[in-house]
Amino acid sequence: MIITMALTAPVSTTTTLLDIAASLGLEARKTDDGAGADVVVVAGSIPRGELDLPGIVEVKEKHPAFMLGSREARPRVRTIVRVGDVEIGAGTPIVMAGPCVVEDRDELIEIAHAVKQAGASILRGGAFKPRTSPYAFQGLGERGLQHLADAREATGLPVVTEVMEPDQVEMVAHYADMLQIGARNMANFNLLKRAGMVRTPVLLKRGFSATMDEWLMSAEYLLAAGNPNVVLCERGIRGFDPAFRFNLDLNAVPHVKQVSHLPIIVDPSHGTGRRSLVGRMALAGIAAGADGVIIEAHPRPESALVDGNQTITPEELRKLTRQCEAVASLLAYTDAPLSMVAGD
Numbered sequence: 291m292i293i294t295m296a297l298t299a300p301v302s303t304t305t306t307l308l309d310i311a312a313s314l315g316l317e318a319r320k321t322d323d324g325a326g327a328d329v330v331v332v333a334g335s336i337p338r339g340e341l342d343l344p345g346i347v348e349v350k351e352k353h354p355a356f357m358l359g360s361r362e363a364r365p366r367v368r369t370i371v372r373v374g375d376v377e378i379g380a381g382t383p384i385v386m387a388g389p390c391v392v393e394d395r396d397e398l399i400e401i402a403h404a405v406k407q408a409g410a411s412i413l414r415g416g417a418f419k420p421r422t423s424p425y426a427f428q429g430l431g432e433r434g435l436q437h438l439a440d441a442r443e444a445t446g447l448p449v450v451t452e453v454m455e456p457d458q459v460e461m462v463a464h465y466a467d468m469l470q471i472g473a474r475n476m477a478n479f480n481l482l483k484r485a486g487m488v489r490t491p492v493l494l495k496r497g498f499s500a501t502m503d504e505w506l507m508s509a510e511y512l513l514a515a516g517n518p519n520v521v522l523c524e525r526g527i528r529g530f531d532p533a534f535r536f537n538l539d540l541n542a543v544p545h546v547k548q549v550s551h552l553p554i555i556v557d558p559s560h561g562t563g564r565r566s567l568v569g570r571m572a573l574a575g576i577a578a579g580a581d582g583v584i585i586e587a588h589p590r591p592e593s594a595l596v597d598g599n600q601t602i603t604p605e606e607l608r609k610l611t612r613q614c615e616a617v618a619s620l621l622a623y624t625d626a627p628l629s630m631v632a633g634d
């Protein structure tokens with residue numbers, strides 16, 4: 291049940307609703323409609339007779355299980371997530387770029403300058419890496435986080451990096467501007483709960499065999515634990531064709547825009563696995579309505595320690611960021627095209 295209050299509703303209505311839900315043994319959370327009015331979501335139903343309270347303007351019984359993340363909870367306003375001074379979901383697609391893995395301090399700073407010059411506004415780089423093989427390079431750990439902080443200092447770019455364990459959330463949040471929860475950890479609910487307890491923005495990647503609802507329920511863990519700063523990332527799902535490492539699922543983008551108010555970006559690097567496909571699929575993601583892209587970039591992709599095959603150069607990135615801007619302005623980058631398809 292999603293209960294929306296008027297802007298002028300007394301605070302007591304919200305607290306009373308939360309008390310009633312608690313007395314009925316129902317989980318409930320307070321959120322807002324994005325325009326300042328309180329919204330209370332309840333996992334279950336409060337009898338109508340108990341809802342005769344001042345300031346309630348709407349009671350929705352029909353809504354997705356991911357209540358806080360749903361359009362029903364925030365029908366008029368989309369969430370904008372601020373990372374440093376970068377706004378994700380505000381209408382201008384943003385580019386996050388950098389190496390798959392942080393390898394070396396000076397090289398990272400070189401890459402950070404190069405991606406900034408190429409038009410990126412957020413630096414990516416893994417310090418804790420979820421590798422398929424236990425024998426593969428696992429990342430520099432906290433030292434890598436320190437290098438990311440140094441690269442931010444040198445360039446002013448905010449940084450996004452992966453956190454893999456609940457107990458590392460505070461430490462990674464200490465260094466980073468945005469926490470990445472990777473595809474392999476999308477359903478690590480203890481990690482989601484901990485990342486929900488900080489206010490640091492979270493980039494939640496879709497698990498490569500996760501359904502839309504499973505992914506949005508993972509986002510719900512973050513929101514329900516108190517962190518409203520969630521950005522979704524479509525990074526490709528498992529297909530049958532070895533020609534591609536993964537298949538970037540662009541259906542996800544307009545779908546998420548229809549059912550959720552959260553911003554969504556795409557990752558065509560992991561979503562294809564091939565550098566020659568990255569540019570076109572990034573543009574396709576923007577055309578599908580994505581709020582940005584995350585791209586693996588390195589000045590010498592062939593010598594990158596991890597994911598070199600899908601890594602582009604800063605020169606290629608520069609062309610790509612210009613093309614993304616061109617596609618976005620061609621579409622006038624509003625929600626208007628999406629409202630035409632709403633209700634499918």
Ligand code: PEP
Pocket residue numbers: 390416420471472473474495525557560
């Ligand atoms: C990454 O961004 O380098 C990464 C490991 O991503 P994913 O979790 O999508 O595989």
Ligand code: MN
Pocket residue numbers: 390391560586596597
């Ligand atoms: Mn990678």
